[in-house]
Amino acid sequence: MKYIDEYRDGTLARSIAATIAAEAAIDRRYRFMEFCGGHTHAISRYGLEDLLPANVTMVHGPGCPVCVLPVGRIDDAIRLAMRPEVTLCTYADLLRVPASGGTSLLKAKAAGADIRMITSPLDAVLMAEAEPAREVVFLAIGFETTTPSTALSIDLAHKKRLGNFSVFCNHVLTPPAIRAILDTAHLPPDERVQIDGFIGPAHVSTVIGTEPYRALCAQFAKPVVVAGFEPLDVLQAILMLVRQMNAGHYRVENQYIRAVTATGNRLAQSAMTEVFAMRDTFEWRGLGQLPHSALRLSDAFAAFDAERRFCVVPVAAADNPACECADVLRGLKKPADCKLFGTTCSPEAPMGSCMVSPEGACAAHWTYGRFRDRIPARAAA
Amino acid sequence: MTAPRLRRRKLDIKTGLVDLSHGAGGRASAQLVDDIFRPAFDNALLDLGNDQAAFDVAAGRMVMSTDGHVIWPLFFPGGDIGSLSVHGTINDLAMAGAQPLHLAASYILEEGFPLADLQRIAISMGRAARAAGVAIVTGDTKVVERGKADGLFITTTGIGVVPPGIVISGDRARPGDRVIASGSIGDHGVAVMSRRANLGFETEIVSDSAALNGLVAAMVGAVGAGLRVMRDPTRGGLAATLNEIARQSRCGFHIHESALVVRPDVAAACELLGLDPLNVANEGKLVAIVDPAAADRLLAAMQAHPLGREASIIGTVTEDDQGFVQMTTAFGGDRIVDWLTGEQLPRIC
Numbered sequence: 163m164k165y166i167d168e169y170r171d172g173t174l175a176r177s178i179a180a181t182i183a184a185e186a187a188i189d190r191r192y193r194f195m196e197f198c199g200g201h202t203h204a205i206s207r208y209g210l211e212d213l214l215p216a217n218v219t220m221v222h223g224p225g226c227p228v229c230v231l232p233v234g235r236i237d238d239a240i241r242l243a244m245r246p247e248v249t250l251c252t253y254a255d256l257l258r259v260p261a262s263g264g265t266s267l268l269k270a271k272a273a274g275a276d277i278r279m280i281t282s283p284l285d286a287v288l289m290a291e292a293e294p295a296r297e298v299v300f301l302a303i304g305f306e307t308t309t310p311s312t313a314l315s316i317d318l319a320h321k322k323r324l325g326n327f328s329v330f331c332n333h334v335l336t337p338p339a340i341r342a343i344l345d346t347a348h349l350p351p352d353e354r355v356q357i358d359g360f361i362g363p364a365h366v367s368t369v370i371g372t373e374p375y376r377a378l379c380a381q382f383a384k385p386v387v388v389a390g391f392e393p394l395d396v397l398q399a400i401l402m403l404v405r406q407m408n409a410g411h412y413r414v415e416n417q418y419i420r421a422v423t424a425t426g427n428r429l430a431q432s433a434m435t436e437v438f439a440m441r442d443t444f445e446w447r448g449l450g451q452l453p454h455s456a457l458r459l460s461d462a463f464a465a466f467d468a469e470r471r472f473c474v475v476p477v478a479a480a481d482n483p484a485c486e487c488a489d490v491l492r493g494l495k496k497p498a499d500c501k502l503f504g505t506t507c508s509p510e511a512p513m514g515s516c517m518v519s520p521e522g523a524c525a526a527h528w529t530y531g532r533f534r535d536r537i538p539a540r541a542a543a
Numbered sequence: 544m545t546a547p548r549l550r551r552r553k554l555d556i557k558t559g560l561v562d563l564s565h566g567a568g569g570r571a572s573a574q575l576v577d578d579i580f581r582p583a584f585d586n587a588l589l590d591l592g593n594d595q596a597a598f599d600v601a602a603g604r605m606v607m608s609t610d611g612h613v614i615w616p617l618f619f620p621g622g623d624i625g626s627l628s629v630h631g632t633i634n635d636l637a638m639a640g641a642q643p644l645h646l647a648a649s650y651i652l653e654e655g656f657p658l659a660d661l662q663r664i665a666i667s668m669g670r671a672a673r674a675a676g677v678a679i680v681t682g683d684t685k686v687v688e689r690g691k692a693d694g695l696f697i698t699t700t701g702i703g704v705v706p707p708g709i710v711i712s713g714d715r716a717r718p719g720d721r722v723i724a725s726g727s728i729g730d731h732g733v734a735v736m737s738r739r740a741n742l743g744f745e746t747e748i749v750s751d752s753a754a755l756n757g758l759v760a761a762m763v764g765a766v767g768a769g770l771r772v773m774r775d776p777t778r779g780g781l782a783a784t785l786n787e788i789a790r791q792s793r794c795g796f797h798i799h800e801s802a803l804v805v806r807p808d809v810a811a812a813c814e815l816l817g818l819d820p821l822n823v824a825n826e827g828k829l830v831a832i833v834d835p836a837a838a839d840r841l842l843a844a845m846q847a848h849p850l851g852r853e854a855s856i857i858g859t860v861t862e863d864d865q866g867f868v869q870m871t872t873a874f875g876g877d878r879i880v881d882w883l884t885g886e887q888l889p890r891i892c
Contacts, residue, residue, distance in 0.1 A: 163811050172875045179875075207819075209876015258884075393874050509884040520884070530878040533867045 169392030170208070178397045179213040186404050192218040194403050195493060196361040197340060199226030199521025200391040206530035208393040218400065221357055221493035222516075222523030224339055224448060225366075227304045227332075228255045229515040229522040232445045233479040235332055236261040239301050242330060242472055243267065243275040249293070250277045250330075251286040252301035259518055260511070262479045283315035283329075290319065290327035299468045300329045307365040309333045309457065310430035313437040316459070316466050328468040331458055334444065336366050337374045338455035342446075343492055344382040356493040359403040361396065362388035364418055371426030375414045383412045390418040437463050447515035448487040482507075485514035490523050497524040498535045504528060554578040559658040566652065566686025575684060579658070583665035584672070588645075588680040596645065596680035601704055608635035609700040615890045617660065617694060619738045621731075621750030622826075624697055625667035627892060630754045630826060631777070632699040633675050637756040638773045638829065640711040640763050641703035646672060648682040648699050653692040664695065675754035677701070703756075708768055715771040716792035720860040721838035723831045725758065725845055726853040727751070727804040728781050732823035733812045735891045748808050753827030758850045762831065765844030769837030775829045777892060782821040782880045784830055785868045795863025798880065800873045802857040822883040824891050832860060 186192055196202055202222045205211065211220065224230050236259055243250035250267070257268040257279065271277040276296070280286055283300050290298035302312045312329060319327040346354040362375055367388045375386045385406035389399035399417045406413060416422055437460060444456030459467040468474065481487070485507070486500035497503050497516065507513035509525050516524035554574050564571035581589060588596040612628040622630075629646065636643040648668065652661070672679050679699075705711075734750040755775065762770060772792070776784040781803075785796050805813075805820045813820050827850065833841045838856060845851030861869075868880040 163807060163814065166811075166814060170874060172873055175874050207878060208872045208874040209878045210874070212876035213874075529881045529884075533865075533869055533877070533879055536865065536867075 166392070169390065169394045171394065174394060175213060175397055178394070178401055182218060182397070182401050182404055183215045185401070185408065186215055186218050187408065188217070190217065190407075191358070192404055192407060193221055193357055193493060194218070194359045194361060194400060195221040195223045195343070195357045196396070197223040197225040197336065198361075198363045198366070198391075199229070199519065200364060201361055201389070201396055202226070202523060202526045203521050204391055204393050204396055206526040209530075210393055210396060211531070211534075213397065214400070218404065222490070222526065223343070224446070224491045224515075225305065225336070225363060226519050226521040227308075227334065228259060228519035230334065230339075230446045230448060231256075231259070231303060231332055232447045233260070233262055233481065234445070234477055236267065237477060237479055238474050239330060240265060240267060240270045240275070242299055242468065242474065243270050243277050245297070245472070247297045248276065249289065249296045249298045250275065250301055251280045251289065251298060252277070253281070253303065254279045255519055256301060256303060283312050284318065287315050287319050287322070287324065287327055290324050291322060294326055296326060298327050300327070301332070302329050303332045305334060305336050305363070305366045306369045306434070309438070310369060310427075310433050313433040316437050316463055317433065319466060320463065328466050328471050329459065330468040330474070331438070333438065333457040334446065335455055335457070336363055336370070337378060338452050339446065339449065340375070340378055342449050342452050342455070344378065344384065346492070353494065357384065358407060359385040359387070361399045361403070362386045362414070364389060364391045364395070364421070367418065367422045367426070369427050369430045372414050372416050372422060372424050373426070379412050379414050385412045385415070387415045388418050388422055390421065436460075447481065448491050450488075481515070482513045487514040487516045487524075490516050497527040498532075500524070504532065554658065556658045556662050561652045561654060561656040561658060561661065561686055563654055563686050563688070566684055572684060579662050579665050580682060583662070583669040584679040585669060586678040586680060588678065589682075594681070596647075598645065598680070600644070603707055604705040606636050606639045606641040606703050606705060607701070608632055609698060610635060611696065611698045612892060613693070613696050613890050614735065614892050615693065616735075616738050617664065619750055620734045620747055622752035623664055623667050624695060625664035626671040627752050627826060628697040628699045629668050629671035629675065629677070629679075630752050631892060632701040633677060633754045633756055634775045634826075634829070636701050636703040637754075637759040638711070638775055639703070639705055640709040640759060640770060640773065641705045642760065643675065643677050643701055643703040643756050645678055645680045646699050646701045648679050648697060650682070650684045651692050651696040652684065652686045653694050654686055654689040656694050661695070671754065675756055677754075677756075706763060709763055709770070710768070711770055711773050713772055713774065713788050713791035716788055716794050716832045716860045717771070718794060718860050718862040719835055720771060720832050721835050721856050722785075722796060722798060722858045722860065723833060723838065723842055723845065723854055724781065724803065724857045725755075725829045725831070725851045727806050727809070728776070728825055728828065729805060729809045729813060729820035729823035731826040732780070732818075732891055733809045736816070737812065748806070748812065751825055751827035753850055755827065755829055755850060758829070758845065758848045761844050761848045761851075762841060766833060766837040766841045769834040769841065770831060771834065772832035773829055776825050778824050779883055780820070780822040780824055781830065782819070782868070783882055785880065786866070786882050788832065789863070789866040789868055792860070793864065793866065795861040795866055796858055796868040797861050798858030798868065798870045800870055802855050804853050804855065821880055826892065
């Protein structure tokens with residue numbers, strides 16, 4: 163595949179890995195968080211950790227929209243879908259996410275709810291147009307990457323004057339989440355963040371640009387390198403972070419220059435601003451309530467807001483108290499440190515947010531990397 | 544005086560639809576069999592018109608298998624539900640090293656299903672069976688009301704005979720054995736996906752749906768008892784197949800990504816959809832686990848057969864009480880190749 167294979171070249175990878183090993187100071191630890199699930203996936207799928215020296219380690223961040231969606235929101239969506247007049251449309255990743263009481267959208271569908279899998283929100287608009295007797299609700303989820311396409315679908319429904327289309331909005335924003343992870347100065351020393359630098363989002367940054375990370379860099383004195391999702395992108399970004407640390411810098415650098423600019427995609431940004439407004443606060447699974455971290459439909463588009471149309475009253479739902487997702491997301495613990503990991507919590511029956519989607523830290527480690535936790539059979543014998 | 548003979552009205556295959564009478568066991572049912580299935584399947588045992596087929600069998604071990612088919616869409620690039628239902632059961636039989644003999648076919652038809660499509664599917668089944676040297680010797684047809692099924696479901700059942708001295712089973716892999724894949728992976732799943740209405744691919748990726756009994760006969764002929772395990776990686780793909788065998792044989796695997804064959808268009812489609820070709824279904828490929836001493840001979844025999852031209856040794860069986868399927872990636876790192884969680888894409892076979 164042109165423009166893909168070039169970024170998966172094993173020989174080049176070994177050469178970058180050798181440079182990282184040569185430049186990383188032996189007496190120093192380099193702990194980097196990749197924010198995005200896409201990066202987590204690349205690291206796990208290509209076995210990148212095997213190519214890094216022992217003192218350069220990766221912490222898997224919360225940048226997986228399915229993982230950070232609180233259970234209560236899925237419960238709300240199921241209640242919406244159970245209404246006889248409603249057709250709920252959403253992306254396939256959300257169907258299996260466990261809700262309260264052992265349910266999920268998939269189980270609700272089996273019980274008779276009209277839940278349909280789509281690959282684009284525009285399909286939901288066309289469905290509403292084709293089936294005027296149904297109330298078509300699009301369960302929207304995602305960071306800044308998917309938000310513009312939701313905005314465009316609402317805009318299209320508005321132009322078509324569709325009275326039977328609405329959006330149950332769960333779009334969240336990246337910079338407030340990074341801030342929440344880094345902002346731990348008020349906590350006891352052993353609970354403070356253990357991260358020396360960030361690999362910044364790939365697709366999110368194509369929309370918002372690199373500029374929004376500048377304030378975070380300055381405030382918390384951590385370097386950020388925005389990187390693409392291919393394995394060579396990730397390795398190069400790690401090298402750039404090592405070099406910044408060695409030089410004592412904390413700047414925003416852009417490894418993903420083939421797709422990301424400083425200011426991002428203005429057209430996508432204006433589509434978002436037109437349709438959405440900031441929520442005062444929003445709950446993130448694993449991180450708790452974060453102020454100004456999510457979007458709702460703006461008042462001008464209130465007619466398309468499923469929360470208002472169906473008077474959705476949020477019901478809080480708690481995670482398992484033994485779940486260590488919050489510490490895993492802050493880099494304080496590794497997935498295998500959690501008592502639930504691989505015992506009661508697995509991708510088939512996830513207990514915590516990090517196990518929910520293949521891009522979550524625990525699910526990626528379980529699916530691709532758990533052989534590294536193996537107790538050597540011979541040594542034990 | 545003789546009773547007046549009822550003039551038999553021809554079945555209107557061109558524009559006619561299946562109705563409830565076609566499944567009621569009366570004259571309409573018989574006509575469906577006479578006008579559509581008998582000409583398509585064309586064999587003497589079926590023509591006898593009994594409710595079962597009776598035949599002699601050779602001495603030895605027999606194998607039996609059954610497979611239900613609910614694929615949607617019914618017609619896809621490289622095949623249809625008919626040819627798939629023949630290949631599916633033949634391959635399940637062949638994976639025991641058997642020579643398939645006879646098939647039975649059972650149909651659940653939805654009221655309103657076009658007879659023209661039914662005929663097209665029956666002809667495709669007959670052609671696929673003849674090409675594989677197998678006869679469809681008995682069958683059954685039921686019709687359910689509109690809305691109680693999705694067009695057409697087909698279940699096929701088959702029997703076959705295993706040559707003497709051959710014992711092929713999922714529990715026979717041993718550490719050190721070689722793993723051979725017969726060709727490219729992921730073609731069928733992506734071909735079906737490309738025909739789903741809401742995924743408008745322009746590419747014409749063709750399903751690999753094929754009967755593997757010819758290839759298997761060549762393999763058994765080449766190495767005989769050196770063959771330990773064979774399986775066709777259908778739903779769940781190569782990843783599920785290797786994990787199943789690891790569990791049955793209480794072993795692990797170490798495979799090399801660079802030895803896997805993935806067609807560029809399949810790789811591109813998987814990239815776009817976020818799928819791993821290792822999890823995508825195949826319908827004309829097999830994985831063989833073989834005594835290391837016989838591996839090169841087996842590989843040569845496979846590569847000499849049209850359905851095994853791209854065969855390659857993809858890895859080895861390891862001693863592993865946790866049953867990990869480990870893969871060295873083309874990038875140089877290691878990872879697990881795990882079962883797929885949940886359903887990647889429903890109704891692909």
